[in-house]
Amino acid sequence: MEPDRLAQLGLTVQEGAAGPEVVLPLQGTVVNPLTRRPVPAVTLAVAEELLIPVDPPELVGLPPLLVDEVTELQALEAQLLAAFDAHVSRLQDMAAALEGLGLAPCVDPGSLEVRADAEVDGLRVSLGGDKQGKLRILAVHRAGALLRTEVGTPFNLPEVPDAASLQARLSGLLGEAPAPRRDVGYGELAERFGPAARVPAGSNLELVSDFTARGERYRFVAARVRGRTFRGLLAGPDGKKWAEHFQLEDFAGVADVASRALGIAPGEISWLEGDEP
Helix, strand or coil: CCHHHHHHCCCCCEEECCEEEEEEECCCCCECCCCCCECCEEEEEEECCEEEEEECCCCCCCCCEECCCCCCHHHHHHHHHHHHHHHHHHHHHHHHHHHHCCCCCEECCCCCCEEEEEEECCEEEEEEECCCCEEEEEEEEECCEEEEEEEEEEEEHHHCCCHHHHHHHHHHHHHHCCCCCCCCCHHHHHHHHCCCCCCCCCCCCEEEEEEEECCEEEEEEEEEEECCEEEEEEEECCEEEEEEEEEHHHCCCHHHHHHHHHCCCHHHCEEECCCCC
8 A cells, every 4th residue: 555545544654563554543432341441543554455453452353444445534443443343242242152152251351352261181272262253272281281372273153052062173173283393303493593503512412313224213312522522322122223422523424323333224214203202
């Protein structure tokens, strides 16, 4: 959208964290129903012929405002107020529906979104209702420890007419989401941080490589002793196969160690990624 078009409406384009934004002052029409405080203004991200609410939290997630046929700010404010009123009305319906499913919903006073917890297969599943009327899994905990966040796709409450349907839907979403990896691949580190990243001389460093060969599983571990000196160990089902200290620049690679220690060809090695034994 051209800045001149917005300037005609009395809006000034500014550069926000994620691109151009405008601030629309509100004339006391939008009021948080829980805190009873009027919302003084809304920050809107500029995207084509749309303005998307990005602040404050009470208004984030409302439908974008259409600008193409708007000629005055009051029309924009009227769009926002209509969407906000529809959301507040929907909050009551969502809370009532969640109560009917045996949950104890509450409304977050900051974001004005419904929250509820459910127990599924021994897990505590935190649910949130967005401003489009959809329910989503916000977080999953086991024994107080956070396991996952933002699991699965949002769904409409009418799709789960009873408690059993809700349990089945949540269980299915949890089953679709893979458990997060706890280890970190060095290929991923290079991809994320770039080839110029380095490991400081005084920090700990340990590398693990798992592979199979001739039907057996093996693990190679290298730990830095100091500087560029490492201690390496190759072990299999029946114990240690190789163990030595080496300098990084002299190390020919895990496949070379495995070939010599096990008497196999490099082509017989099948590498395992992110698979803990």
